[in-house]
Amino acid sequence: MMNKKTDVLVIGAGLSGMMAAARAAQSGKKVTLLTKGMGTLSLTSGCIDLWGYEVDNPKQPCGSPFAQIQKVVEQNPSHPYAKVYDVLKESLTFFQGICDKDGLTYRDNGGENWLLPTAVGTLRPTYLAPTSMAVKDLNKVKQIVVAGFDELKDFYPEVLVTNLKKSKLLRPDCELTVAHLKSGWKKLYATSLAHRLEQPEGQREVIRQLKPLIKPGAIVLFPPALGERRDIDVAGLISKGLGCPVYEVTNLPPALPGQRLQDLFLKYLKNQGVTVILSSTVTGAQVAGNRCSHVTAEGAGKTFTISAQTYILATGSFVGGGFDSKPGQIEETIFGLPINTGDGKWASGEFLSLKGHPFNRFGIDVNDRLQPVDGQSKVILENVLVTGANLAGSEFSIEKCGNGVALASGFKAGKLAGEVSR
């Protein structure tokens, strides 16, 4: 059986794995990123959440996420942020640098969270948003035109308008307008709409239909499908044609903003000399003492082994496919690491409980070098580092910290892997 050698093996191509690979490559390591499929990025809004609501008042969106995270770290040392707090700001700068270089600028709102309109008209706190989503001064806007496409399922401009109207953030005299656009196609997916809007005719069609509705001081909100390619600034072009800012709303999977980020990172990694192996699943590991000596990977048929100095486990818990649940038992599929399940309960009685669901907190316990530890805080495998959704103790859907934890923990793992001497 063939064995490949590398310095750092990253398992998983979600945000945390890609950050880890990027950071380790910066240290001059030979990095291999191997993944079964794409990560959850393309299911997300494409925005980077750090922390959404006040720790002491979970209904109140918070201003600065950093103040809240500091509280979390003090109150709850088992939260993933407690393990990566030292690199949080550094990791954000690193991330923004990579995106900026490729022209996909991620904007912060001067240290405060953004409050961005979602597809259903609620406002979502988030920390970093791509320019095409970062709606500035929503509270000063005089008219909001919501552009839907009749052939696109899952995006209903009326719903957006009805709910957004209720927001106290808008000017009382802000006018909300629904625009039903026609694309000429029988049906549209987010990607096919994006593709059409990359063509000049597609943009002209949209501008022609929207122009008569636009009043001074207006902005236009689109479904998150303003192009897929990063070299065509669809939002900018339509905005120029209409003479007013246009934005994509958040929260409608599959959305193009997450997809653009995924593509950008994969391309960046390959340009940094990272070997990327797609469509291959790590199925097991060889362990000697408290070190992993190699892992086994299965492609569409071919099985091979890879040995590395450091293994980064970025397999995304349940959604990403890193954990598997069998009746009465949950396991991490590669190293068989223990999963901390708290009191063992899966879900709270209420589906939309403000406390979230315990199973989202399930994960692997680590020390502050991200090495997996057992109940007695003893390191289980010293050359395996755990990142992202695999970490125990956070509830991303309630806390709004998923991509933030993924980004910072990936960065830290990559940095630590870069420090290992040959």
Next chain:
Amino acid sequence: MTQKHDKHLILDNCIKCSICVANCPVVKVTDKYAGPKQNGPDLERFRLDEPRAVHPSIEYCSNCKTCDVVCPSGVNVSAMNCKAKGEYVALHGAPIRDQVLGRVELICKAAQIAPALVNWAANVKPFRAIGEATFGVAADMPFPRFASRTFLQQYKPKKINNPKGKVLYYPGCYVNYYTPQVGLALAEVFAHNGIEMVVDSFNCCGLPTVSNGLTEVAKGYARNNVAKLNSYIEKGYKIITTCPSCNLTLRQEYHELFDMDTVRINNETYDAFEYLLMLHEAGKLDTRLKALPQRFGYHQPCHLRSVGFGIPSLEILRLIPQLEVHNLEAGCCGLSGSYGFKKEKYPISQEIGQNVVQAIQEAGVTQNITECGMCQLQINHLSGLPIHHPIQLLAEAYGLPSYLPK
């Protein structure tokens, strides 16, 4: 090994995330296709009980397998689609055009009577116009040119004393009939490294046949090939391919589509560069390579990506001093074998390929390499630039005959 997929299990793995839809190149450019999720796992559920539950838009799936590669849950969407296409054709029949385009082996054999004449006729505009009007074969898509002599006619095995390894080369239809220079360059590289290479006559791997829904024909090819390949494996030969689609078909598709046991073939079959990389890792590859101060764009064929082994050719080409290979990273080229030759699919195929054109311009390269013959054809058609198989660059760097145009 992996060949233990339980179909129901894999089906239940679908979490309806639509990542496959978001990445399907066909969905992006046309509204004629219902998409991988709907045609794949959504309808497959019904097909388990009612095989005829097939959406007519299934013919628009190009079998590029992007859906399989991106699915986070390991659902083999494209295999479901291929089977569904087979069901559809079994029920409704296939147009004459598809029956012919799918039987690449037959076309190629027939053309051997007078390859030059066929080449000439294949590119006469009025003939092509009639072909489009009558049979629906896109007039603007150039046919590949038949070589004057096939690879199998040209290859003379060299005697190697104390070989470091012995391999059977499966050239596939494209190399055998259209680009024998690829096989000849491979032979040079292997002989140079002390590898004994034999050949034999095989059936077409059957992928074009499967893609056109002619499942039964493909199954016949598969049976013959499996038997013959196994006889070589028993004699200690490794099987080598240079075409990623043949590679994938022998290794995986026979099993996934026809439930054949191909565990052994799967283990013993290698892409040429995968084999060379293995030699290299074992310290057995000659790395005395001369400098090639040139720049090339590299296109990764979809079927190479879906094998899940990375890009071995790039790892080997990295050993050549001063050679700069820029990975185009542009996704599917759009041709997908006979797909892009069909009148109604030609525009889709060209539209998908624009990504590659764009990437070539961005990289500023004026020549390209890729493993797949069909990708070579499409990229040359789209860009007008020369394109070769990476093995030819390796032969060149060894100072061996590389069959590159001078």
